[in-house]
Every structure is written in C-alpha cells, then in structure tokens.
Amino acid sequence: MMFFGQKILDYKEDILKDLDELIKIESVSSQGSEMPAKALEWILQKAENMGFSTKNINGIAGHAEYGYGDEIAAVLTHVDVVPAGDGWSVEPFALTEKNGRLYGRGVVDDKGPAIIALYCFKALKDNHIIPDRKLRLIFGAAEEIGMNDMETYFQSEQMPDMAFTPDSEYGICTCEKGILQLKISLDENENRYLKNFHSGMAVNAVPSKADAFVDREFNAVGKASHGSTPELGVNAAVNLIKTLSDIYGYSSLGNLCTFLGKEIGSETNGQTLGISCSDEQSGNLTVNLGIVDIDENQSHAFIDIRYPVTADFNDIIKQISEKAAPYSLKVDICNHEPPLYAAENSPVIDILKNAYKTVTGEDAKIYSTGGGTYARTLKNKGVAFGPMFEGDISNLHDVDESIDKENFFKHSQICLEAVYQFAVK
Numbered sequence: 001m002m003f004f005g006q007k008i009l010d011y012k013e014d015i016l017k018d019l020d021e022l023i024k025i026e027s028v029s030s031q032g033s034e035m036p037a038k039a040l041e042w043i044l045q046k047a048e049n050m051g052f053s054t055k056n057i058n059g060i061a062g063h064a065e066y067g068y069g070d071e072i073a074a075v076l077t078h079v080d081v082v083p084a085g086d087g088w089s090v091e092p093f094a095l096t097e098k099n100g101r102l103y104g105r106g107v108v109d110d111k112g113p114a115i116i117a118l119y120c121f122k123a124l125k126d127n128h129i130i131p132d133r134k135l136r137l138i139f140g141a142a143e144e145i146g147m148n149d150m151e152t153y154f155q156s157e158q159m160p161d162m163a164f165t166p167d168s169e170y171g172i173c174t175c176e177k178g179i180l181q182l183k184i185s186l187d188e189n190e191n192r193y194l195k196n197f198h199s200g201m202a203v204n205a206v207p208s209k210a211d212a213f214v215d216r217e218f219n220a221v222g223k224a225s226h227g228s229t230p231e232l233g234v235n236a237a238v239n240l241i242k243t244l245s246d247i248y249g250y251s252s253l254g255n256l257c258t259f260l261g262k263e264i265g266s267e268t269n270g271q272t273l274g275i276s277c278s279d280e281q282s283g284n285l286t287v288n289l290g291i292v293d294i295d296e297n298q299s300h301a302f303i304d305i306r307y308p309v310t311a312d313f314n315d316i317i318k319q320i321s322e323k324a325a326p327y328s329l330k331v332d333i334c335n336h337e338p339p340l341y342a343a344e345n346s347p348v349i350d351i352l353k354n355a356y357k358t359v360t361g362e363d364a365k366i367y368s369t370g371g372g373t374y375a376r377t378l379k380n381k382g383v384a385f386g387p388m389f390e391g392d393i394s395n396l397h398d399v400d401e402s403i404d405k406e407n408f409f410k411h412s413q414i415c416l417e418a419v420y421q422f423a424v425k
Helices: 004-023 035-049 111-126 148-156 236-248 255-264 313-327 347-360 405-423
Strands: 053-057 061-066 072-078 096-098 101-103 134-140 162-165 172-176 178-185 196-199 209-213 217-221 286-294 299-307 330-337 366-369 382-385 402-404
Touching: 004 035, 004 111, 004 347, 004 405, 035 053, 035 061, 035 111, 035 134, 053 148, 061 111, 061 148, 072 111, 072 405, 101 405, 111 134, 111 405, 134 148, 134 405, 162 347, 172 347, 178 255, 178 313, 196 236, 209 236, 217 236, 236 255, 236 286, 255 286, 255 299, 255 313, 299 313, 313 330, 347 382, 347 405, 402 405
Parallel strands: 072 134, 072 162, 162 382, 172 366
Antiparallel strands: 053 061, 061 134, 096 101, 101 402, 172 382, 178 299, 178 330, 196 209, 196 286, 209 217, 286 299
8 A cells, every 4th residue: 555654765865875964963962062053054954955944043953844824733853962972883973784773873862863854844845745734843952951952942933733753662652751850969078088980971871881989990880771761771870889888888988979879779769769659641750870970179960850740849859858968968950841741632643643553554552751852842732753663672872872774764654654644634
C-alpha cells in the first residue's frame, strides 16, 4: 500500500549527507559556547535554501515556515547536544555507518530528527502540497541545559495549535515527569583531608568517570546513562565517594561528600532522602547525582530529580532542604520544569496515532517518560513522538550514540506521514 510518508525515501542520500554536516558542528550546550548558535544558523540557512521563510531569535531558537492559515501545526527539534565523553568506537562528531547502524553525537538526540523534519517539509513542497494550516519547524539550541530556548521563543512567537517533538520513543508520550535540578553547596570553609573531587559534565547524565585527591590520586569509573533513567547507569561519583569513605571515613571528606554518600548513595529512588514516591500515571521518582566539584575554591554538587505528575514539588524541596541542613549545606533550584499530562482525546493524538498505524500497521501505545522534551513547553497542545523504537539501544547521552539505519528511515516515514496529515485537514 502506498502512503505519502514513503516519499521521504527519495531523499535518503541527501538526508545522510546533511546530517553528517550538522553532526560535525560540535554544538555542545555549555555556558559561553557559540557552537549551538552556529548549528541553529546552519539549519535555518539550509531551510532558506530550500525555499522556506525562516526566523532566528537571538541565536537560541528559530523556525522555518511553510504555508498559511490561522492554525499553526509544528514539529519541534533541537540542534544542541550533550558532551561526547571518552570511549567512543567511532568519531563522535561525524556520521558513521557501521553494521547497519548510524553513529554520531546527536544522530538520535536530536540532530537526526531535525534533519528529517526539514526534509519532510521539502517533500511537501516538492510534491506541491499546499498546507491548510501554517506549518512550522521550530528549532532550539539550548534544550540540553534547561530549555530556556523555548521560553525565549514563545515570548515573541505564537504557540502552536498542535505539535509534536521527535525527541523520545514511539508510540505517543502523553505524560512527562516533572524535572527538578538542584545545586547543593557548602559556602563556608571546612577542615577536610579531601583536596579535590571532580565528576560529571552534565546534571542530566550519570557520570562515567570521577577523580579525587586526598593524600594520593583516586579514580573511579562507571557507566553513563540519561539522567531520567539513572538506574540504567553506574554512577562513578557515588562509587568514588564510597571508596574514599571506606578508606578515610566520612569525617575526612567533608560535609558535602558525607551528605552525598549517606543521604543519596547508590539509591536512584530518593528513599533515604525521604522523597521516594510513585503514581500510576508516570511511575517512580528518580534521583541522579550528575556533577560534583570540590576544591579549595568551591564545594558543590548538582542533582537531577524526575518526579511523578501527582507529586508536590514544594514538598520535595522542603524535604531535601531539611535533610541538608544538619550538614550546613545550601540547596538552590537551578531548573524546574513542571510535569506534562496531555489529554489522550486531543486532535494531535488522533493524527499521530493514524500516522503511526499507516506506516507500521500497528497501534501506537500511549506511555509516560521521565525524560524532558519540548512537549512540556506547549501547554498540553503537543507531545513527544519518536524517533526511537523499542529494543533499539541508542546509548542516549552515552558513548556510541546510534540508531538502526532501517529504524531511522522508518521514523522518517512516520514523521512525514504525520506532517502530511498536519498539512491536509
């Protein structure tokens, strides 16, 4: 059976070529980095070259637009990425095809989906489809560091009437846990034998390496994982704190390491912290110790908490602050993103269900996630949808990020089918 989404396969070589170019822009989100803005500029210029009108907002977000109409239907993707880390089997900042898989930082999260979304628009235009709605591709350049890119974008731009973001898994994610990222710090000097301790590059990732110096140097290794699923990783910072406490005792390590070791430790559910909870809609609360930085000038750590949609974020803050107080630690909120809980009977859900079944012949499951996507910025008018398929291990936020090539182009067909149904009422 022929369906419109298959037309994206006409662009396979061009998609891979452009994806390679985009991955080669090392657009790691970090304070002061200009590379995410360059990646945004690159993809907007590519869209303009295809004949779409574009807008760049402060180098942090932008859009490409096709068609007219009172309603706006949108696809949201991002062009910034997390750091590569060490231990890749291929060059992280290039597209590599190996054993039927596509490798590269951002190939799944989220440069691959961004390029596919752009070619979905090109397929509509090349096939002379005149949209009944105004279609937008909205690109962000700061998704990995709190999504303030979409906050900036929607200060001046209209909220879509319906949208999806291909930045999760199939089927359709209608529920996203709340995200709470905290800085825990000791402002005063203290007597401790620990000279320094460093681990982690991103609060929303399980650190795979940690190093410290007491009277000699110590190192620990773990396994990276996305901060929303810390139970799938092995936290190197936690491992090193335990090793040091076994050798020297907590009193030698100072208040911050003592708090991290005793109150968090290897738990990923927050039980000892007193914040463990769960609900039917979204599952268990999770805790990830993402970054630890201790030296003569600073003593702080960053933790990432994903809490169920029915939990009270104020209660979580209060409980952690009470736990930290005896250690003379200060707790600050770095980022808070309230949970998403979208209605299953909305028009966008119907369109996405139909697109998925058209391509795969199967019904799309409705599910929840601890991950945070742009969907939560859409005021319940959009959801996460793809690009990953169950059983395809993508190593998201880890070394050797990859996707099965056949699945990559299956996603491209689903994405085009969804965009086509956005376009034609």
